[in-house]
Amino acid sequence: MPLTIDPESIIQAVRDQVGLTLAERTRAATRKRDGSWVTQVDLDIQHGLQSWLERHYPETGFLGEEMSPEHQQAALAEDRPVWVLDPLDGTSNFRMGLPAYATSLALLKHGQPVFGVVHDPCRNETFSAQRGAGAQLNGAPLKLAPDDTPPLREALAGVDFKRLPKALATRLANTPPYASQRSIGSIALDWCWVAAGRFAVYVHGRQNLWDYAAGQLILSEAGGCLATLTGPASDTLDLRPRSAVCAASPDLMREWQAWLSLVSPP
Numbered sequence: 307m308p309l310t311i312d313p314e315s316i317i318q319a320v321r322d323q324v325g326l327t328l329a330e331r332t333r334a335a336t337r338k339r340d341g342s343w344v345t346q347v348d349l350d351i352q353h354g355l356q357s358w359l360e361r362h363y364p365e366t367g368f369l370g371e372e373m374s375p376e377h378q379q380a381a382l383a384e385d386r387p388v389w390v391l392d393p394l395d396g397t398s399n400f401r402m403g404l405p406a407y408a409t410s411l412a413l414l415k416h417g418q419p420v421f422g423v424v425h426d427p428c429r430n431e432t433f434s435a436q437r438g439a440g441a442q443l444n445g446a447p448l449k450l451a452p453d454d455t456p457p458l459r460e461a462l463a464g465v466d467f468k469r470l471p472k473a474l475a476t477r478l479a480n481t482p483p484y485a486s487q488r489s490i491g492s493i494a495l496d497w498c499w500v501a502a503g504r505f506a507v508y509v510h511g512r513q514n515l516w517d518y519a520a521g522q523l524i525l526s527e528a529g530g531c532l533a534t535l536t537g538p539a540s541d542t543l544d545l546r547p548r549s550a551v552c553a554a555s556p557d558l559m560r561e562w563q564a565w566l567s568l569v570s571p572p
Contacts, residue, residue: 309365309387311413311421317434319362320425323354324409328427335401343397348372351393351409359389366413371516378545387415390543392516396492405429410494412519417542422520424494433498435520435527441501450503450529452555456485458562461506463487464496469511471535474566478509483565493550497521500552501528507562508552511535515545525552531559535566 327350335345352370359368367388369381381388389411394400396407405428413421423434433448435441441448455461463484467475478487484507490496493513499505501524522539525532532539535549551566553559 309363309415311363313421313423313434313436315362316411316421317423317425317432319358320355320409320411320423321432323351323358324425324427327351327354333401333403335397343401344372345394345397345401347400348394348397352391355391355393355409355411356389363389369516371514375545382414382417382545387413387420389413390516390519392494395494395517396490399491404491406490406492406495408492408494408498410516410520412523414519414543417544419519419523419543422523424498424520424524426495426498431498433501433521433524435524437523437527439527441524441527443502448501448524448528450501450554452529452557454503455506455553455555455558458483458507458558458565460485461558462504464499464505464508464510465489466493466496466510470509471511474511474535477568483562493517494521497525497550497552500530500554501525503554505552506554506558508550509535509562509566510550512547513550514547515543518550519543530554531556533559533563 327347331347335343338344352372356368367381367384369378370391392410395410400407408424408426410424412419420437425432461484465487466489500508531553533551553562
């Protein structure tokens with residue numbers, strides 16, 4: 307039997323779990339084996355949403371950022387739809403009190419995202435999308451207007467220098483093609499802010515599945531463009547990290563990709 311979901315109840319479950327957890331926990335954090343930070347908030351949001359999803363959608367699998375790599379691989383290998391969760395994207399921001407973090411949840415069927423939600427508790431903004439049904443921000447349609455996007459020289463860009471190939475990062479720093487750039491430290495919000503027209507273009511050198519699965523769908527359904535530094539972005543997602551190149555319109559994407567291609571990734 308095909309899986310049927312109730313998007314509104316899922317969105318509300320995400321909002322409720324994040325709100326409850328943030329109200330009860332501090333920002334105390336510890337280092338994981340890979341050097342990144344984890345807080346009790348990350349763990350509690352993941353546990354709470356996993357439990358809710360297992361109760362309401364027992365026929366689905368679950369993959370969370372805070373699971374072991376072995377359990378992540380096993381979840382994605384199952385022959386059934388799987389939820390992919392980043393309980394707190396922007397943990398470093400959260401632990402320092404910087405208000406730029408979000409919870410990202412996507413549903414994959416046969417490796418393709420069919421539903422996604424990104425909740426930003428600091429701004430009370432919830433981005434969501436269903437494949438083929440468009441994107442929303444707090445329940446209102448979210449659609450980019452290509453005619454309103456600026457040329458690259460006037461664009462505000464989202465750029466994460468840290469993970470880019472060195473030659474590309476150096477060229478972006480020394481001879482940027484855009485008007486100005488920002489790095490907010492939350493990949494899920496990066497994607498959503500392109501979808502909302504806040505960034506006109508975006509580039510990031512290395513993202514994990516849970517970072518981008520929901521955001522990619524939201525941007526696509528809002529009418530944005532996406533690729534990687536090495537070519538088109540596959541619709542079928544897996545655990546291999548990948549880069550991201552995004553723009554708010556096809557014309558801007560062509561201009562952005564042409565500039566980026568002048569420095570070939572390693």
